[in-house]
Amino acid sequence: MKRDDAYAIEVDGLGVRFRRNRRGRRSIKSMFASASRRAPKDEFWALRDVSFRVRPGESIGVVGRNGQGKSTLLKLVAGVLLPDEGSVVVRGGVAPLIEITGGFVGDLTVRENVRLTAGLHGMSRAHIAARYDDIIAFAELEDFQDTPYKHLSNGMKVRLAFSVVSQLDEPILLVDEVLAVGDKAFRAKCYARIDELLASGRTLFFVSHSERDLRRFCTRGLYIRDHALVMDAPIDDVVAAYNADNPV
Template structure:
């Protein structure tokens, strides 16, 4: 992979089941070829290929159920593909399902240390950035309260604050800016602007056209699990709007 490539997606495909079991079981994985469809399976993504260079800001659009969040999870390494591959050069800061991984019975202080550590931040880094994390989240009066007693808004603010402090070069964002009050959203916008100004790479899944136009220069339009269009964010949004708002 070239030195300027941050993410390479090549012939990517992933399948799911249309039942409660979701992804294939271990029994399924050991039973025959993974390329042969079985009853009840469908391709959430297939044949998707593109490159993202370092410092690019990419917006991913499409209706619900077209594979956007699945693609983001594949890039994050949360899911594994059934076909093709994803090659990511550099660590990722995943702002996806951001309240996941926090432990309800632990205090806010303990959760910050735990979650930041799981994302690769050293104990010294956590100590050095702890006050900034708490200040950004605006929960200084609650650091020794059990996490489960925080409001949903506080939980989102804390999670965003922790992940946005990571030094990873690639930022993965999935609709996180749709939550929280207006003042905090503006705070998040400014933080993402700062990260982009530092040369970070942004991979952003959203239905919010205003946010996509603000942060992104290039777009990927997913439709029925396939890459319909890879072009400027303006062209991608125009095509999407023409298909579904015309």
């Protein structure tokens, strides 16, 4: 695939493999097998030979059964994982709503965690200060700013994490099942916030098992089956194909 600067994301021949058993060291035999490109028996391909392109402003829904590589694909686009084969080119920064409460420190207060986490995502001190009140208000944590993070309920933690990441100004938004958590009122706020981001021209890469959410936010779908991309089509067609393969 010839690279083209007109695309926000280009994935070409992508493959990544993992070990099933992380215990102990790899043997000399297994290392020689890996060097000769024959994977040891305890390794498997989470994704292989995946290729697609995403234009700026597109809304892509990623569909597939659990364990097929959807979240792995998002992590590769986010740069959290590196491919073993092929390439991922991302033009522009990403706002990753992946493993959403990761990176927060239990003994630090809400206030301290906002500054730490937003800083880790690349927000400047001035940017954090300007957005701080909005972050706290969206998370509905005005009365808990000096409370240690570990004392928050799970719902509070999710609200805080979503609020921080959704304030990032990056052009590409990566979302992995975040709308499946939280109460009804919070989900409504998340929907409104994502609608706002999409209206501003953001690119959305969205993993979900919710047909309603996929149809609401996405126009195009990628169907991952058996750790490979088997369909790239309008979202309604992709959801229909997934349902045909997985009848209730």
